[in-house]
Amino acid sequence: MANKPLELRRSKISLQVGFGGRNGAGRDGAGRDGQELANQILRDLPRNVSNSLLGKAQLVKLPIHSILNEINEPIEYLYFINSGCASVLSVLQDGKSVEVGLTGREGFVGVPLIAGFKTSPTRIIMQIEGAGYRILPKDLLALVKISPPLERSLLKYSQELALQANQIAACNRVHEVDERRARWLLMSQDRIGGSMIPLTQEFLAHMLGTRRASVTVAAGMLQKAGLISYVRGQLKIEDRERLEGASCECYATLTRQLNAWKSESDSE
Numbered sequence: 170m171a172n173k174p175l176e177l178r179r180s181k182i183s184l185q186v187g188f189g190g191r192n193g194a195g196r197d198g199a200g201r202d203g204q205e206l207a208n209q210i211l212r213d214l215p216r217n218v219s220n221s222l223l224g225k226a227q228l229v230k231l232p233i234h235s236i237l238n239e240i241n242e243p244i245e246y247l248y249f250i251n252s253g254c255a256s257v258l259s260v261l262q263d264g265k266s267v268e269v270g271l272t273g274r275e276g277f278v279g280v281p282l283i284a285g286f287k288t289s290p291t292r293i294i295m296q297i298e299g300a301g302y303r304i305l306p307k308d309l310l311a312l313v314k315i316s317p318p319l320e321r322s323l324l325k326y327s328q329e330l331a332l333q334a335n336q337i338a339a340c341n342r343v344h345e346v347d348e349r350r351a352r353w354l355l356m357s358q359d360r361i362g363g364s365m366i367p368l369t370q371e372f373l374a375h376m377l378g379t380r381r382a383s384v385t386v387a388a389g390m391l392q393k394a395g396l397i398s399y400v401r402g403q404l405k406i407e408d409r410e411r412l413e414g415a416s417c418e419c420y421a422t423l424t425r426q427l428n429a430w431k432s433e434s435d436s437e
Contacts, residue, residue: 206251208277209275213322215318222304225308226304229302234296237294244289251299253295257333260292268337274361275329346383346386358406
């Protein structure tokens with residue numbers, strides 16, 4: 170079930186001066202503030218390709234609730250998220266929306282452009298603030314034309330995102346809130362690292378497409394079991410192994426398929 174519209178801030182995405190691309194270090198370096206290149210797509214590319222891309226990109230701050238792509242609007246920039254996490258939302262005509270995917274340092278934002286489309290079918294917003302490499306469509310597409318490794322990496326990720334959407338659609342339909350919450354926490358931790366997940370119950374309820382009261386009850390169950398705790402208003406994962414056991418089958422299904430694809434890709 171889709172949730173009621175969440176009030177989103179169109180937070181300003183500002184240039185992070187001092188590192189990355191035009192403003193600092195290249196692929197393997199850190200800028201003056203010490204942030205390393207963490208985006209997996211960029212890290213896996215041949216050095217000359219990633220350096221060419223970084224030379225056209227800008228590293229920008231991505232505040233919470235900032236909209237990276239908006240539904241039915243032209244895609245102005247593509248983003249290779251370096252830290253933080255974004256939600257991919259399916260938005261209905263009445264403004265209600267539900268999450269159909271997560272993306273972080275493993276991927277990029279702006280998938281439709283790789284297939285030749287110019288607008289976004291989904292809203293993509295930052296749910297955990299961070300930073301990312303922002304590049305103009307014309308600059309990325311020019312690099313794709315001359316770099317088969319870059320094109321393959323972007324196409325592979327588009328399939329990973331489609332896999333997520335299919336699995337999450339089934340998950341939202343048939344699994345209980347506590348199982349879905351556990352699955353969501355695991356997926357978020359995979360993308361941001363660390364045990365702290367800085368999210369409110371209201372925002373998580375919106376992502377899961379359910380009522381805040383239901384999410385609060387589910388959180389209480391996980392907390393009572395010792396799987397999570399709250400530290401200074403932030404959620405902390407205390408026992409990941411048991412949290413995986415509390416999750417629905419969807420997390421294991423996604424992980425298993427992604428690992429299988431990785432093995433197939435590595436054997437090429």
